[in-house]
Amino acid sequence: MTVTELTTIQNPAYLFEFIHEQSFKEYRCVLNNISTATPRFDEFVLIDGVDVNFDYNGYYIYNIYEQQSPGNLDPNNTVSMVETGRAEVIELDSPSNEYDSPIYFNIYEQ
Secondary structure, eight states: OOOGGGOOSSSOEEEEEEEETTTOOEEEEEEOOOOSOTTTOOOOOOOBTTTBOOOOOEEEEEEEEEESOSSOOOGGGSSEEEEEEEEEEOOOOOOOOOOOOOOOOOOOOO
């Protein structure tokens, strides 16, 4: 991401808005820029289940807004949009459970 190049205010908080492409459900959170190389790129950490709770895997349209307030979640109350794009949310594969047990065949006669 390169939000710094379009940011117009000092020490902004960034409002992230994610819109699921099929359900159109919206998710919002405020994240801090943790990048140390802002002339080249901006880095943010988003943790599903902590910062936002995505209900669906799949593709999302994202919009990033600059703002003064670290708690505002309304895009209408921000200064301006600094980036828009497309993101994919995927669920990490969980390890499968494998059981190694002997198989016994029983024969019952009458």
